[in-house]
Amino acid sequence: MSSQKRFNVAVVGATGAVGEQIIRLLEERSFPIQELKLLSSARSAGKTIPFRGQDLIVQEATPDSFRGVEIALFSAGGDVSRRLVPHAVEHGAICIDNTSAFRMDPETPLVVPEVNVDKINEHRGVIANPNCSTIQMVVALKPLYDRYGISRIIVSTYQAVSGAGAMAIDELLRQSKAVLEGEEAKPELLPVGSLPVKHPIAFNAIPQIDKFTENGFTYEEMKMILETQKIMGDDSLEVTATCVRIPVVYGHSESVYVELKSDFDVEDVKRLLAEAPGIVLQDDPASQLYPLATEAAGKLETFVGRVRRDLNNPRALNMWIVSDNLLKGAAWNAVQIAEYIAIEQP
The missing domain is CATH 3.30.360.10 (Dihydrodipicolinate Reductase; domain 2)
Structure with missing residues (x-):
């Protein structure tokens, strides 16, 4: 996809199976990224992941990791999302969450772009990705x-x-x-x-x-x-x-x-x-x-x-x-939502 505006993006759970697919899709689809921040648990911090010809170092995800982040894709488990998503929203990020943490929250849109893409615009900082099945x-x-x-x-x-x-x-x-x-x-x-x-x-x-x-x-x-x-x-x-x-x-x-x-x-x-x-x-x-x-x-x-x-x-x-x-059931659905946000942002 192409867009004039470029975004500061964070992927939380970058070393996990879904996180790896999200990173691959962001690269393959030429998502308009200014800076990509890869975040994980302390155990996985320090690892490197290739992205657009560079080796990016994975950092530990903390409440302060989201300063300047505009789009954050979470796939590190419900407990991590419940702990860190509010901090990301506070820093101004739109969070796309792959866990069950916010799916049934009445104020959080639960989105499959082919089905209810219009719900994305109702978000209050968080958009939930449904269960894969x-x-x-x-x-x-x-x-x-x-x-x-x-x-x-x-x-x-x-x-x-x-x-x-x-x-x-x-x-x-x-x-x-x-x-x-x-x-x-x-x-x-x-x-x-x-x-x-x-x-x-x-x-x-x-x-x-x-x-x-x-x-x-x-x-x-x-x-x-x-x-x-x-x-x-x-x-x-x-x-x-x-x-x-x-x-x-x-x-x-x-x-x-x-x-x-x-x-x-x-x-x-x-x-x-x-x-x-x-x-x-x-x-x-x-x-x-x-x-x-x-x-x-x-x-x-x-x-x-x-x-x-x-x-x-x-x-x-x-x-x-x-x-x-791992793709339509998780990573691809999340990236589709991110692409819609990127296109809609002024």
Whole structure:
């Protein structure tokens, strides 16, 4: 992108998986940067990261790190965001936060640019990036919501281990190697690092992402439910979710059942999806063409396929949605928001 004005930008969590992708996208898309400040925990401070031909030194993130910063992209965990975002806002920065810290704050817009980009202008210094599994689903459902209306969504997710961080990727690879060599695959991290019981992820499917709430749903599932309603601006929307961790490194997949409020033609739905921003339709059963996590990995788009009318409800559709959870599910969505801000700033 091009812009006459250049911005002082900070990336918090610069050495993490999402932070690394944000930095790469800022460079690849020629984001108008005057100065880029890379911030992290004290443990990672001192490392260098290449950016536009220079090696930038990562600094420890402190309340004073944001002096002069105009756009700050946070991806270092909810506790860090809750502690540092108020200081960044106080220094005049617009904060784009990848954590769950502010998503359900009624004064903080929760934004997916293909769905509700107009909400960016309502920010009071903070714009929240939704959960990765929510983002790809609402991108695919927004065109249907606008054309037909939606009354109910039932989603089952099949989520990559990279959503749990670099250590989860290491655990999957280590366990897989152990199983293939006939050794014990000792689980140490998943499903939730802070809980006492661990389950193997290699050659397995774990129906738990995050901790359980009192209603029997996990926090990940409740995020999908509440965030979808907020992003769509429709509290009457009925959403239920089951989130599962599977032994895939990159790319979340989702099976989605959606009840529409009006009649539809399946081919019209496919055309609508194919023409929508950010969506690639891959739907040719005769050629076994449908979205795959292995194909979506490394790409910015959301891929949709297996679109078909439900056999029992003539106003319901089933579809399969896949996207790279570190890109559209996190880094790319945040950079899209930053690009919009850069274009809109005088």
